[in-house]
Amino acid sequence: MSRPYRIDDDITLTGFTGRAHRPGEGRYEELRRALNPAVDSRPALVAEAYGMADVRAALLAARAHGVPFAVQATGHGTHAGADGGVLVRTTPMASVLVDPVRRIARVGPGARWGHVIAAAAPFGLAPLSGSATDVGVTGYTLGGGLGWLARRHGFAADSVLRAEVLLADGRHVTASADSHPELFWALRGGGGGFGVVTSLEFRLHPVSRVYSGFAYFPVEAAGDLLEAYRTWIDTAPDDLSTAVVLRRMPAEGPLAGRHVAQLKVVHAGDEAEGRRLLAPLLRAAGPALLDETRTTTYADTAMGGTPNRHMSMLEEVPGAVVDVLVAAAGQAQTVEVRHWGGAMSRPGPDAGPVSHRDTRLSVIVDTPVPGLAEALRPYDNGGTFLNFLADTRRTAAAWSGADHARLREVKRAYDPDGFFRVGHVVEP
Numbered sequence: 001m002s003r004p005y006r007i008d009d010d011i012t013l014t015g016f017t018g019r020a021h022r023p024g025e026g027r028y029e030e031l032r033r034a035l036n037p038a039v040d041s042r043p044a045l046v047a048e049a050y051g052m053a054d055v056r057a058a059l060l061a062a063r064a065h066g067v068p069f070a071v072q073a074t075g076h077g078t079h080a081g082a083d084g085g086v087l088v089r090t091t092p093m094a095s096v097l098v099d100p101v102r103r104i105a106r107v108g109p110g111a112r113w114g115h116v117i118a119a120a121a122p123f124g125l126a127p128l129s130g131s132a133t134d135v136g137v138t139g140y141t142l143g144g145g146l147g148w149l150a151r152r153h154g155f156a157a158d159s160v161l162r163a164e165v166l167l168a169d170g171r172h173v174t175a176s177a178d179s180h181p182e183l184f185w186a187l188r189g190g191g192g193g194f195g196v197v198t199s200l201e202f203r204l205h206p207v208s209r210v211y212s213g214f215a216y217f218p219v220e221a222a223g224d225l226l227e228a229y230r231t232w233i234d235t236a237p238d239d240l241s242t243a244v245v246l247r248r249m250p251a252e253g254p255l256a257g258r259h260v261a262q263l264k265v266v267h268a269g270d271e272a273e274g275r276r277l278l279a280p281l282l283r284a285a286g287p288a289l290l291d292e293t294r295t296t297t298y299a300d301t302a303m304g305g306t307p308n309r310h311m312s313m314l315e316e317v318p319g320a321v322v323d324v325l326v327a328a329a330g331q332a333q334t335v336e337v338r339h340w341g342g343a344m345s346r347p348g349p350d351a352g353p354v355s356h357r358d359t360r361l362s363v364i365v366d367t368p369v370p371g372l373a374e375a376l377r378p379y380d381n382g383g384t385f386l387n388f389l390a391d392t393r394r395t396a397a398a399w400s401g402a403d404h405a406r407l408r409e410v411k412r413a414y415d416p417d418g419f420f421r422v423g424h425v426v427e428p
Helices: 052-065 113-123 137-142 181-187 219-235 271-285 319-329 372-379 392-398 401-414
Strands: 019-021 045-048 069-072 086-089 096-099 104-107 160-166 172-176 196-203 209-218 240-248 259-267 294-297 310-314 334-339 361-365
Touching: 045 052, 052 069, 052 086, 052 160, 052 196, 096 113, 104 113, 113 137, 137 196, 160 181, 172 181, 181 401, 209 219, 209 271, 219 240, 219 259, 219 271, 219 319, 219 334, 240 271, 240 319, 259 271, 310 372, 319 334, 319 372
Parallel strands: 045 086, 069 086
Antiparallel strands: 019 045, 096 104, 104 196, 160 172, 160 196, 209 259, 209 294, 240 259, 240 334, 310 361, 334 361
């Protein structure tokens, strides 16, 4: 049975059937937090929603009283707080339905990639998930979604077929190629500033087993490995996704405390072919300290991600950049160079506004390194990727100029007064 929840002396949520948490009550301290410790959000109320009607009740209350409104499933993509407003947690809305015949998944806004992978695996199917299984599906996909199958099948946003969306005025609409097509376009890479997605439908892909894992080399081999990598990528097939990572290993476990050059590999094919393709890189780096690559199920492929404190998007890695990255690795915990391209750079005619598809390589560094941005600037294309961007002042850089202009038109049409204004949003 629904009951009104007071947000403060003036605001109540009418028709809300979920659980509400105010400061000092219930699980408020736990649920208000984002994954990024720099975001210390202090909403007036955290509302755990159990269905679309709960989300709508919270939205209408925030709108009626002019307070900030934000939605969070896992907190991975939260980069700004909803201080004094309403924070909706969609974590309980974690349904996953798989249609193995049509190769389609339909998920709720609280679903995580681990849920979808587990549901799809028995049918030999896989989603275009990210590096970590605990990441929320919806936020990741709306931001574009760069996963380890992206070179073969494109960005996660490119596989979206339909979205159920709660608009800023409380209307609930279906966005697809045939219904609200401009909104549908914007959602596939334009982020969550156009409405609250309460259900997402997307394609699954016939991938069950992959050759994947890590090979580790002494950090002294980093220069030779990167020199080989910068030309090797010219002939790498779409089935093969790789990254070179310069990192310090944890204090416990294999290679404890060592500074290493790591090769990350996901090959959507057989192991023998994968090893043949990687042979030039392995020769350049010399004997491996440890080779953990193997054939495994896609569900058991855990590649891990790199926390982002700096990102550059590059077209090439000339020798001067190799020297800069090797030097940066002496100050940072992790420096990752990742190969893009493949299907990501060949969008269909109706593809959404995913950022800078022609980018060949990204560089992500987990620690601020003085002078790094300046050293890479001559080689940086000036773009960024919404999923990897923490600074909400740079949101517009996540799209091309033409896509940003079109996104502003969609924002004006669906949220003309800018109700959705927390985090990465397009200004109307």
